[in-house]
Amino acid sequence: MRPSLREHRCPGCEIRRPLCFCDLIPRIAVQTRLIVLMHSSEEVLTSNSARLAVKALSNSELRIHGRKYERMSTVGLAEAVQPALLLYPSSNAAELTPDFVARLPGPVTLIVPDANWRQAQRFVRREPALIGIPHVKLPDGPPSEYRLRHQPNDNSLCTLEAIARAIGLLESPQAQAQLETLLNVMVERTLWSRGMLPADQCTTGGIPRGAFLHVNAPVRLRRQRQSEE
Numbered sequence: 001m002r003p004s005l006r007e008h009r010c011p012g013c014e015i016r017r018p019l020c021f022c023d024l025i026p027r028i029a030v031q032t033r034l035i036v037l038m039h040s041s042e043e044v045l046t047s048n049s050a051r052l053a054v055k056a057l058s059n060s061e062l063r064i065h066g067r068k069y070e071r072m073s074t075v076g077l078a079e080a081v082q083p084a085l086l087l088y089p090s091s092n093a094a095e096l097t098p099d100f101v102a103r104l105p106g107p108v109t110l111i112v113p114d115a116n117w118r119q120a121q122r123f124v125r126r127e128p129a130l131i132g133i134p135h136v137k138l139p140d141g142p143p144s145e146y147r148l149r150h151q152p153n154d155n156s157l158c159t160l161e162a163i164a165r166a167i168g169l170l171e172s173p174q175a176q177a178q179l180e181t182l183l184n185v186m187v188e189r190t191l192w193s194r195g196m197l198p199a200d201q202c203t204t205g206g207i208p209r210g211a212f213l214h215v216n217a218p219v220r221l222r223r224q225r226q227s228e229e
Contacts, residue, residue, distance in 0.1 A: 014046045018211040019189045026056050026178045031107035032170045033082055034060035039115035040067045047148040049160035050114040052182055065123060074129035084109040086133045087166055088124055093135035096169050110166060114159045117152060138165050147187055
């Protein structure tokens with residue numbers, strides 16, 4: 001993100017400051033250790049959802065891979081104290097079902113790649129620290145509620161949705177619901193700021209009153225950029 005744009009965004013939730021929803025980010029205590037492996041290309045995208053999962057879940061961390069001059073730390077991946085699972089729908093991935101979870105010996109480390117499909121494939125195939133870690137995938141479920149990017153297919157989920165559903169199985173449906181509510185707040189406020197969703201359709205958390213003073217700015221900026229392309 002360019003510095004000129006970053007200064008207008010909340011450093012916590014990454015949205016425009018008048019739309020900040022940091023006060024709506026829950027703190028969810030979980031036994032599952034979450035490690036998100038984010039591709040460097042996602043760092044600059046305000047539509048990234050994985051950061052919110054890390055902010056909301058205790059016992060979680062974010063690591064960046066793909067930086068040109070900085071190697072990602074692999075400490076705690078292959079040699080994790082808890083059994084590790086890689087949330088990645090490969091051909092040999094086991095389905096993360098209640099029966100599968102019941103057979104686990106205890107809390108696990110859930111490793112989640114955060115990248116587009118091609119980047120994730122390349123990373124999982126090439127990262128030595130991930131070799132030997134069992135792959136798991138999510139059962140079929142409702143369609144995605146994420147509307148900030150084009151999804152490659154009808155079964156695609158954003159990273160926060162995937163984490164929420166996995167945590168729902170590993171921990172509790174209540175934790176899943178809290179994460180999904182957080183995603184809805186982010187999606188609705190972002191779409192509203194883009195002039196793509198009326199305020200009366202922002203039903204999860206609503207739109208802060210002060211944000212209405214700034215509604216024309218992002219719309220005008222978008223139109224100006226479109227005219228310059």
